[in-house]
Amino acid sequence: MTTLPAATAKKLGLVIDLDTCVGCQACATSCKEWNTGGYSAPLTDQEPYGADPHGAWLNRIHGFEVGEGANSQTVHFPRSCLHCEEPDCVTVCPTGASYKRAEDGIVLVNPDTCIGCKLCSWACPYGAREYDYGVGVMKKCTLCVDRIYNEELVEEDRVPACVRACPTGARHFGDLGDTDSAVSKLVAERGGFDLLPEFGYKPVNKYLPPRSRRDTKAIEGIPAAHGDGAPGSAADRLFAWVDRVLSG
Amino acid sequence: MHPAYSVILFTTASGAGYGLLVWLALAGMLGLVPAERWLGIVGLCLAFALITAGLLSSTAHLGRPERAWRAFSQWRSSWLSREGVMAVATYAPAGLLAVGWVLLERADGIFAVLALLTAACAVVTLYTTGMIYASLRTIRQWHQPLTAPIYIGLGLASGAVLLNLLLKLFGYNGASWSAWLAVVCLVVAALMKRAYWQAIDSEPRTYTVGAATGLGHLGKVRPLEPPHTQPNYIMREMGYRVARKHAGKLRLIVLASGFALPIVASLVSLVGGAIGLAAAAVAALSMALGLVVERWLFFAEAQHVVMLYYGEDAA
Numbered sequence: 001m002t003t004l005p006a007a008t009a010k011k012l013g014l015v016i017d018l019d020t021c022v023g024c025q026a027c028a029t030s031c032k033e034w035n036t037g038g039y040s041a042p043l044t045d046q047e048p049y050g051a052d053p054h055g056a057w058l059n060r061i062h063g064f065e066v067g068e069g070a071n072s073q074t075v076h077f078p079r080s081c082l083h084c085e086e087p088d089c090v091t092v093c094p095t096g097a098s099y100k101r102a103e104d105g106i107v108l109v110n111p112d113t114c115i116g117c118k119l120c121s122w123a124c125p126y127g128a129r130e131y132d133y134g135v136g137v138m139k140k141c142t143l144c145v146d147r148i149y150n151e152e153l154v155e156e157d158r159v160p161a162c163v164r165a166c167p168t169g170a171r172h173f174g175d176l177g178d179t180d181s182a183v184s185k186l187v188a189e190r191g192g193f194d195l196l197p198e199f200g201y202k203p204v205n206k207y208l209p210p211r212s213r214r215d216t217k218a219i220e221g222i223p224a225a226h227g228d229g230a231p232g233s234a235a236d237r238l239f240a241w242v243d244r245v246l247s248g
Numbered sequence: 249m250h251p252a253y254s255v256i257l258f259t260t261a262s263g264a265g266y267g268l269l270v271w272l273a274l275a276g277m278l279g280l281v282p283a284e285r286w287l288g289i290v291g292l293c294l295a296f297a298l299i300t301a302g303l304l305s306s307t308a309h310l311g312r313p314e315r316a317w318r319a320f321s322q323w324r325s326s327w328l329s330r331e332g333v334m335a336v337a338t339y340a341p342a343g344l345l346a347v348g349w350v351l352l353e354r355a356d357g358i359f360a361v362l363a364l365l366t367a368a369c370a371v372v373t374l375y376t377t378g379m380i381y382a383s384l385r386t387i388r389q390w391h392q393p394l395t396a397p398i399y400i401g402l403g404l405a406s407g408a409v410l411l412n413l414l415l416k417l418f419g420y421n422g423a424s425w426s427a428w429l430a431v432v433c434l435v436v437a438a439l440m441k442r443a444y445w446q447a448i449d450s451e452p453r454t455y456t457v458g459a460a461t462g463l464g465h466l467g468k469v470r471p472l473e474p475p476h477t478q479p480n481y482i483m484r485e486m487g488y489r490v491a492r493k494h495a496g497k498l499r500l501i502v503l504a505s506g507f508a509l510p511i512v513a514s515l516v517s518l519v520g521g522a523i524g525l526a527a528a529a530v531a532a533l534s535m536a537l538g539l540v541v542e543r544w545l546f547f548a549e550a551q552h553v554v555m556l557y558y559g560e561d562a563a
């Protein structure tokens with residue numbers, strides 16, 4: 001059923017710390033490894049050893065540069081399903097394959113009833129859903145629904161694979177509907193925020209902003225590069241011309 | 249957005265089919281055309297063929313076409329499901345209308361009611377198609393008040409052009425109303441399309457990469473390391489866009505081939521005879537080409553918010 005539950009008993013989700021994420025891709029590879037054998041199996045790749053390798057991944061780690069010059073900082077930015085409270089990706093689904101669970105708020109796609117129309121991926125502003133060209137259905141983060149309740153696993157493994165893999169502790173898992181939970185406290189303490197709140201999808205996952213820099217002072221009035229060594233100088237252009245002439 | 253060719257074919261062909269169905273049903277009901285057997289067979293078959301070919305082609309873009317029947321279930325929330333339900337539901341009154349028209353040569357009484365119902369269902373189907381796109385908040389160029397009315401307008405215009413050709417083919421030269429109907433529909437659709445282009449060109453792009461990452465308050469945000477070396481599904485599906493200068497040329501082609509030439513040719517068709525028939529055929533062919541370009545451009549000009557994560561600075 002693609003109509004949304006009025007409320008969910010829990011709001012399970014992730015809290016991602018943009019201050020401590022180092023962009024190592026461990027969460028992304030661990031996610032792919034678990035999920036290609038789990039609920040979403042298989043997560044296929046196309047041309048994995050060819051000229052144009054691509055495939056379905058449920059977690060993508062971007063790197064952004066924020067700010068200018070010497071004051072800029074690199075922010076690693078993991079991007080996956082935010083398990084929104086009121087997402088259009090669920091309501092646009094014509095078959096009922098896409099649904100939000102009333103018990104814990106996890107948004108899932110039933111791979112047995114998805115027709116691969118791709119409309120849900122069009123409705124998501126976060127790019128959370130990736131079509132699996134090999135299987136013909138949509139794939140997305142399951143919040144490792146097959147780990148978190150899995151009593152075959154030891155207790156510390158009953159968290160999403162990405163959380164378990166993170167070497168810097170930048171990913172946290174818990175119930176964001178419970179104000180006393182560790183993740184809710186972390187969000188309150190660090191000023192956790194929603195991505196694109198103006199869409200009104202009410203993401204459950206939160207992001208923690210990079211902390212302000214304490215060790216180094218911000219540099220005022222950075223001098224512009226000039227002189228012979230500056231990029232684009234007359235000398236640079238001369239050598240570029242020589243290079244063109246010689247290589248011609 | 250990547251133009252799905254099966255969806256372009258589907259929306260243009262079935263749009264024209266539903267438009268033709270609307271005008272045939274109304275003309276038969278009002279007695280503007282006789283409920284004559286061969287007109288019924290050719291006209292209704294053409295409409296059904298366009299609709300059915302379009303619907304079948306739309307399943308070609310599905311990953312799992314064999315499961316397409318499941319799409320009829322979620323009409324409570326999904327415009328795509330509503331479209332599927334309405335598309336199939338329209339066959340019921342239209343089929344009964346065809347029985348009356350072709351077998352009994354009647355379009356009055358109960359068949360007039362069926363004709364009205366057929367026209368209403370066809371218009372609602374066109375509306376549901378438009379709403380699939382208009383309801384997507386992630387794509388500014390689609391989330392426009394004119395998107396759904398244009399789907400109806402273009403369906404009715406292409407249907408009117410086909411009806412004019414049909415009546416010329418059957419030698420109903422006295423029926424100049426069909427040419428005027430085509431001209432009025434084309435003018436209205438062209439004006440809506442122009443207003444739509446003005447709207448999407450003048451609207452501010454409110455979403456930025458700073459907002460998408462929540463990092464904008466720290467300074468300018470720009471991509472540094474891509475998450476993958478080759479384009480993924482998101483980039484292949486949502487990253488497709490047409491260069492702005494090409495979009496300008498393609499819009500001119502749409503205006504010329506989709507509207508201007510069909511309007512002139514429909515007026516020429518008023519002279520009747522072989523020239524009138526040829527002009528009506530030119531109008532239909534030109535409109536078909538223009539509509540395909542229009543629909544391709546509708547996809548290619550659409551920019552998805554998710555591309556902010558992949559280097560677009562605003563959407």
